[in-house]
Amino acid sequence: MLISMFAHFERRGVKRLRDVTGDLTLEWCWSPVQGPDGSAQEPARNFARDRQWVARAAFKVAAQLGAQLDPNVAAGAGIKRGDPDVAARPLTDQELDRLCACVDAGTAASRRALLVAMYMAGGSAAEAAAVRTRDIDLDAGTVTFLGERARVCALDEWSARAIARYLRANPTAPDERLCVKADTPRDAAVDSVSIRMWKVIKEAGFSSRSGISPRSVRLAAARQVLESEGIVAAARFLGSPSLDNTAHALGHDWQFQHSTACLSAPDSSARSSGAAGSAGCASNEGLRVIEDPR
The missing domain is CATH 1.10.443.10 (Intergrase catalytic core)
Known part of the structure; x- marks a missing residue:
C-alpha cells in the first residue's frame, strides 16, 4: 500500500512529506483498485478506510523521525466504516x-x-x-x-x-x-x-x-x-x-x-x-x- 501511496503522491508532483495534504491522501484512499480482470474499480469504503489507517501510521513514523507534518492532518478527515450488513454476503x-x-x-x-x-x-x-x-x-x-x-x-x-x-x-x-x-x-x-x-x-x-x-x-x-x-x-x-x-x-x-x-x-x-x-x-x-x- 505504501508504494502505491507514494507513487500517487509523486504523480501529483508531491515529493516531500511536508507538502502532503489531507485532500491528497484522501484522493489516494479513494483511487481505483485493479480488479481480477484488470479493470479499474472503485474501492469499498472499508478498503479506503484501511488505506487511510496505513497512511496515518506511516505519517506518525515519519513525524517521529523528524518529518515536518501533522499525521492526523496529513491523513485527512476520518473515513467512516461502511454498512457491513449491506456490503457483505455470507460465505458458502x-x-x-x-x-x-x-x-x-x-x-x-x-x-x-x-x-x-x-x-x-x-x-x-x-x-x-x-x-x-x-x-x-x-x-x-x-x-x-x-x-x-x-x-x-x-x-x-x-x-x-x-x-x-x-x-x-x-x-x-x-x-x-x-x-x-x-x-x-x-x-x-x-x-x-x-x-x-x-x-x-x-x-x-x-x-x-x-x-x-x-x-x-x-x-x-x-x-x-x-x-x-x-x-x-x-x-x-x-x-x-x-x-x-x-x-x-x-x-x-x-x-x-x-x-x-x-x-x-x-x-x-x-x-x-x-x-x-x-x-x-x-x-x-x-x-x-x-x-x-x-
Missing part, C-alpha cells in the same frame, strides 16, 4: 472451508486462525479485538463477547481447536487480549483486526468483486444458526437488535408473525460444537423487530 460452506484451509497451520499455532475463529463465533472486529484469555472457555466450547451486545457464543470444532492450539503455544494472563498486542489503543486494535482479516480473505483468493468481506465469515456462521434455530437465534448470535437487518444480511425471507414481547427474554441459540457437543449463544439484550416499510 465451500468458501468457508477454503478460508479455514488458508489459515490452518495443522498442528502449529496460528494467530490468523485465532482471528478467523473469533469471526466464526459471531464476533465483530471490535468484539474480537477486545477478547481476553478469560473470555474463552474451552471446556464449555464458548467465547464471551463484551460491549453493547454482550453475549456468550459457541465455538465450533474447528474454532475451538484453533484457539486451543494458540493458547497452548502462547500462554497468556487472564486479562491479556488475544488478537492484538496489549499496548494497542482501542481504535488501532479494531483497525488491526479488520486489516488482517481483509488480508486473510485476499490470501484465500477471494477477489474484490466477490461480495466477500470479514463480516461474510460471521454471516456464514449465523446462517448455520438460522437453519438450525431460526432468525431470533441468528440475530442474537450476531449481536443484532434487528430481525429485519439480520434476515436481509442472510438473504432470508421471513414474515413478521410474533409480537416484540416474545423477543424480550434472552434465549439460547446453538451451533453444533465439537468442543461442547451442544453450545449456545445467549444474550442479556432483547431484540426489537423493525418492520420493512416495503
